[in-house]
Amino acid sequence: MSDQSITIGALARAAGTTPATIRWYEGIGMLPAPARSAGNYRLYGPEHVARLGLIRRCRDLGFSLDAVRTLLNRTENEEGDCADITAIARDRLAELDRKIADLTALRRELSRMIDSCAGGTIAACRIVEALSPVSRS
Amino acid sequence: MSDQSITIGALARAAGTTPATIRWYEGIGMLPAPARSAGNYRLYGPEHVARLGLIRRCRDLGFSLDAVRTLLNRTENEEGDCADITAIARDRLAELDRKIADLTALRRELSRMIDSCAGGTIAACRIVEALSPVSRS
DNA sequence: TATGCACCTTACAGCAACTATAGGGTCAAG
DNA sequence: CTTGACCCTATAGTTGCTGTAAGGTGCATA
Numbered sequence: 001m002s003d004q005s006i007t008i009g010a011l012a013r014a015a016g017t018t019p020a021t022i023r024w025y026e027g028i029g030m031l032p033a034p035a036r037s038a039g040n041y042r043l044y045g046p047e048h049v050a051r052l053g054l055i056r057r058c059r060d061l062g063f064s065l066d067a068v069r070t071l072l073n074r075t076e077n078e079e080g081d082c083a084d085i086t087a088i089a090r091d092r093l094a095e096l097d098r099k100i101a102d103l104t105a106l107r108r109e110l111s112r113m114i115d116s117c118a119g120g121t122i123a124a125c126r127i128v129e130a131l132s133p134v135s136r137s
Numbered sequence: 138m139s140d141q142s143i144t145i146g147a148l149a150r151a152a153g154t155t156p157a158t159i160r161w162y163e164g165i166g167m168l169p170a171p172a173r174s175a176g177n178y179r180l181y182g183p184e185h186v187a188r189l190g191l192i193r194r195c196r197d198l199g200f201s202l203d204a205v206r207t208l209l210n211r212t213e214n215e216e217g218d219c220a221d222i223t224a225i226a227r228d229r230l231a232e233l234d235r236k237i238a239d240l241t242a243l244r245r246e247l248s249r250m251i252d253s254c255a256g257g258t259i260a261a262c263r264i265v266e267a268l269s270p271v272s273r274s
Numbered sequence: 275t276a277t278g279c280a281c282c283t284t285a286c287a288g289c290a291a292c293t294a295t296a297g298g299g300t301c302a303a304g
Numbered sequence: 305c306t307t308g309a310c311c312c313t314a315t316a317g318t319t320g321c322t323g324t325a326a327g328g329t330g331c332a333t334a
Contacts, residue, residue: 009281019282024321039329041282050269057268061243065320075265082254082262089251089264096244100237106198107233114226117219125219127226128212131194132187146310156311161292176300178311202291 005035005043015052022052030055030065030072063092142172142180152189159189167192167202167209200229 008019015022025031031052035043051072058068067088074084116126145156152159162168168189172180188209195205204225211221253263 007282018322020322021320023284028320037282037329039282041329054268059320061247062240071268075259078258078260080259082257082259082264085259085262085264086251086254086256089247093244093247093251096240096247100240100244103199103233103237103240107230107237110198110226110230110233114223114230117223119223120219121215122212122217122219122222123215125222127219127222128208131191131208144311155293157293158291160312165291174300174311176311178300196291 004045006049008042008044011044011048011052014049015056017052017056025052025055028065030069061092062096063088067092141182143186145179145181148181148185148189151186152193154189154193162189162192165202167206198229199233200225204229 006014008022012019012022022031026033031048033042034045034048037043054072054075055068058071059065063071071085071088074080074082113127113130116130118124118126122128143151145159149156149159159168163170168185170179171182171185174180191209191212192205195208196202200208208222208225211217211219250264250267253267255261255263259265
């Protein structure tokens, strides 16, 4: 093992993920296949650490792997316009806003249902009643 | 087809879902297998409409199918205590709160990244920079 | 030298909760 | 009697991994 290369476990620790995930990224082409040691171990260099780090940061921000793929393609061309990247980020922001609004509405509804229940038997439970479709139409 | 039964398509429309989903629910035991017509069509009665309606309402509120299964079991016993149901609902509420908080934090971070970018080339893009792991350690 | 242990290898199955596709059969209307 | 909307089964694909089985490697310790 050369002094610059690390095993899959070390790379996983460095990026806050697992060897299984890294192998899976390699299989779907998100990470290039690295060199191998005499004993067939994968050997990663700093460029892998950087690329995997970027992938994981994007995933933690909720980007789909497809979006990350596009982002990685764009960043390959340093002279390119960053408008595409901004657009992807803005799409994700809009998606987040939609999701937050949806969940907040659900939260309100569920909270109302819980508050309306005073305990007792299932037959009397206002949550069950609220969930039953007949009570809606 | 008796006057009280409807086909899978009608049931799907009534519950705001699709025939494929209903068949899938039947396969995993969420919905009982209904009677069949002479031509082997599934024939559903009002009890199926009620049960599927409840399932879909719960799913729309973000309950897992597993939680819905438990809910359905509990509601079978009308004299039982509704505490279990309240507990499931409260769990879901807590989960929603966590999720909303997470997404709100992500939204803030992403929004900051977008604001920091003034356009130009990829090399200068602050979003790319913010996503790169080197800028974090 | 042996042996244990942590780590690595591949291949494949499974998770949630559906959705889509292929290749057919049924039913009512025109 | 054909058209078109509907239904049937079986199987594969989706996203992003995670878990399992069955084995090989590398290093420290007895």
